[in-house]
Amino acid sequence: MKNISIKDLTIPDLEILLPIERQVSDSPWTENLIKGCLEKPNYYNYGIISNSDLVGYLLCQVGADECHIMNIAIDTRYRRQGLAKQLLTHAVQIIPAAQFILEVRRDNTAAIALYASLDFQLIGERKNYYRQGAERDALVLRFITGCSDNFDEQGQQRQKLENMQ
Numbered sequence: 696m697k698n699i700s701i702k703d704l705t706i707p708d709l710e711i712l713l714p715i716e717r718q719v720s721d722s723p724w725t726e727n728l729i730k731g732c733l734e735k736p737n738y739y740n741y742g743i744i745s746n747s748d749l750v751g752y753l754l755c756q757v758g759a760d761e762c763h764i765m766n767i768a769i770d771t772r773y774r775r776q777g778l779a780k781q782l783l784t785h786a787v788q789i790i791p792a793a794q795f796i797l798e799v800r801r802d803n804t805a806a807i808a809l810y811a812s813l814d815f816q817l818i819g820e821r822k823n824y825y826r827q828g829a830e831r832d833a834l835v836l837r838f839i840t841g842c843s844d845n846f847d848e849q850g851q852q853r854q855k856l857e858n859m860q
């Protein structure tokens with residue numbers, strides 16, 4: 696049975712994060728970009744460890760009461776084991792934010808299914824958000840922490856947004 700744990704990421708973890716980032720992304724973040732996330736005080740960065748191997752990560756920026764999920768990735772060999780879900784669940788429990796926001800490429804069905812499984816809600820879209828790739832549009836998703844009453848409120852807000860288009 697696998698022993699799973701979550702840790703705060705530090706600079707020495709870069710040498711493991713970078714190969715994962717290059718493995719999972721067509722336009723991988725640069726070393727400097729990831730290093731910046733690990734150094735900045737307004738970032739919360741978590742890694743997930745399977746047995747003794749760091750196999751995935753989550754990078755989050757926090758400002759005011761909002762957490763922006765900047766990047767999440769799991770090594771392809773460790774997919775569909777609930778690891779990304781565990782990372783996000785951990786973040787939502789630990790990070791002091793009233794809401795979590797993220798952009799996801801419209802055709803990223805795996806990530807969209809992941810966020811949907813955690814009750815993230817669609818709140819908008821950003822045309823040509825990505826500079827590279829066949830699909831450049833992003834969906835904007837949000838998770839409001841706290842009681843389930845929030846989700847009704849989210850639904851109403853989404854309705855308003857749709858009415859404006």
Ligand SMILES: CC(C)(COP(=O)(O)OP(=O)(O)OC[C@H]1O[C@@H](n2cnc3c(N)ncnc32)[C@H](O)[C@@H]1OP(=O)(O)O)[C@@H](O)C(=O)NCCC(=O)NCCS
Nearest residue numbers: 767768769774775776777778779780799805806808809812
């Ligand atoms: C998206 C990603 C992080 C998911 O990681 P993961 O550890 O495999 O996801 P989990 O095992 O925690 O999945 C949890 C749930 O999400 C959904 N899900 C995840 N991957 C899925 C897929 N490929 N197809 C359909 N549903 C999927 C399922 O509901 C899954 O639960 P289940 O396995 O019980 O059905 C991973 O595919 C990845 O690293 N992708 C490349 C990087 C990326 O796209 N990041 C997102 C940027 S916005």
